[in-house]
Amino acid sequence: MTPEDRFPGPEHPDSGPRHQPDLDVLPYGTYYEPDPNGGYSPTGYEAETYSGYGGARYLEQHWPVTGPEQGHTVHAQNGPHEQAGYEPTLPDHPSPAHGGHPGPGPQSDDPPTIELGPPLPEPGQPYHPYPAPAPGEPVGPLYVVGDVHGYLDELRTELRHQGLIDADGHWSAGRSRIWFLGDFTDRGPDGIGVIDLVMQLAAEAAAAGGYCRALMGNHELLFLGAARYGDEPVQSTAGTASFLAAWRLNGGQQSDLERLEAHHISWLSRLPAIALEDGHLLLHSDTTAYLEYGESIPEVNDAVHDLLADEGVDEWWDCFRRFTKRFAFRGDSGPTAVRELLDTYGGARVVHGHSPIPYLTGAVHADDGMPPHVPGPYVYAEDLAVAMDGGVTMEGRLLVSRLPI
Template sequence: MTQGAGQEPVVRTAALRDFRVPPYARVPVQGHATEPPAEPSDGAPFDPAAALDLTGHTGHTAPSGPDAAPAPRDPMAPPVPPVPLGPPVGPPSSLAPTLRLSHVTAPPAAGSSIVAVATGHPGNAFPEGDVPEGYTPTERDLPVINRGDTVQVRVDPAPAPAPAGEGPGPLYVVGDVHGYLDELLTALREQGLIDENGAWAAGNARLWFLGDFTDRGPDGIGVIDLVMRLSAEAAAAGGYCKALMGNHELLLIGAKRFADTPVNSGAGTATFQAAWLLNGGQKHDMDRLQDVHLQWMSRLDAVVEEDGHLLMHSDTTAYLEYGSTIEDVNETVHEILNRNDADEVWDLFRKFTKRFAFRDDAGPQAVQELLGTYGGGRVVHGHSPIPYLLGQVGTEDDEGGAGPVVDGPHVYADGLAIAMDGGVTMAGKLLVVQLPLQR
């Protein structure tokens, strides 16, 4: 959730200042190479059947040494035709997802790494010395911003398919996290999505994050690292873990790219840096922000339809300004970010910051307009905390021990909208639920 970007006034709460961030070590991201085939021992008899590998080329080598002679053949056995030698073919590539990092223009300093992670914490991007294969959400979500001074990440194969005879796994959604990594880990464990070590444990389940990973809370970059790691682990298990673009992702990208560059805010001059600090930006997140995080965020989709649920971050009809189909909206958002124009990105951020479009008497009609355009039977969103939607008042430091009461998602707008931001930043609850809701 964000304020100060053109929407109606809302109650703003002070950012939680909790700097209890565990020490971070830098773990180099390495590519994965297939093992070279073992060399045959000298003098070993030639086996034509074993000489053919799966690609159809031979692995036979001529005997070496001056005294090498062909093995005696049984005179009663029919002659074995020679196996034609094809063009040289490299070893078969692994079917597992492979991470490849392209050349970085500036050589890293000694001891540097691509991703900074907290060793010993279940939310680490990956354990020290154990880089998971396919370190990316999905091929669609790949970081593909082609800048010569940034790390380029590419994945080869698609996620592992679900076992034969099984359809898609259960669908889960996660509301706004805002840097509360420990609360997220607890909520994911309660749903059986991760184990005690923080590893994916849900097989072919499908998990969607509704955006807003950083700001306000103590470990926004740790949250992003966790989502990126779970994306690879879920894909390997036949499921998936994906994420949507929230307004705080746009804000963090803008603060990093444009800093104090003046932008036309519609109400005068503003900067991304000032807006980011105003809305809970944390210095330790900016210090740990790497190119791989920026690229991953820049490729997130803005809206998606799953099992009749239209998933988006913000409770606004502003999405309609960016396309008449889901594909058009997502493509337009990506194009805006790739053009790298500060005013254009600010306008996108400002519109994705609007809220409360579904709350009043006109809410059901607004939801119907979105559903009629993009499909689905219900909108599921984050962004506006449930305590705000219900008119409750909460504080981030929970003064007096009386925070807002949030038991679960809020269904409203004649049952057409589901709010998923439980207000974790104001002592509410971080929500992870399975869809459709069980009532």
């Protein structure tokens, strides 16, 4: 059975029931988990293990988690979701087929940037720009969005539930601020639709005096690598692999690759890897690998952007491998790892995606066979870390939450 057979993605446009995926894995290879017998190490933050295609099943065999760790708190969110009865108007998608061959480089086209002006009116309609914030006017509330993984309908529902978009899928939050924590694509049915919506909201929010911004997750690196390098071999720690094989292994959807355009590639390639907002250090991955790319936020982001612009396939692969590490903040050494990041980059608390909350809490397998219960963001590591991946790919929740938690 091929890796593609083991990790099938949804074949239908609706979200529907979905399988419980393994955690991200590297082909025939390596993933990284904390050493259960070792303490925190400033030089080797996570211990390397070899799992074949084991993923989370290997993790459960070797590091079983029976429940939330002592002192960890699950904070409830709002009530039941509103039903989605709206369909935002998104751009049409020409479909150039990549066919697994390297795509255009990250600088092949100028994308719509974060700081765009108001959306253009319909032909013949008057132009009414949104008011700019007055000098000294307080900023709007801050929200974060966990891993979306192509579940566009769930994203619309949650944004609407929080009052951030209207019934037509357009920005309705004024000067509010949103950070997406990465992983727009893979496993779910419409990753390109998610990217298009985020880019649309970025323009509309900026015009309203707020903003909608996003971090680069490990699946952005994987998706870009699959488009650019295809089946070109890379040297992994367990043999030869390729971005395309790894992307398929981790839930890559062929329809996303076929609809990927130059402006998507350019926009994704320029996303920051790390940000600091209102005392919250925003990361995609719960790993200390960011420390390997610089001692300040600008250094980390510049290092990743320079790598994506100039370096070759092996350097890209190494970057993807590092940001696929996880669980550095869990266990007895977790608070020390979080403090290392906070001391280096600033902030009082880390907010991250990447690792689904059901895996962090040990609620993956319910005795009654029901989907995992995710009431809201998960606060742990002595209240220094907030996990935002609600496990939408495993019938958990797509989390959109206002900070501070």
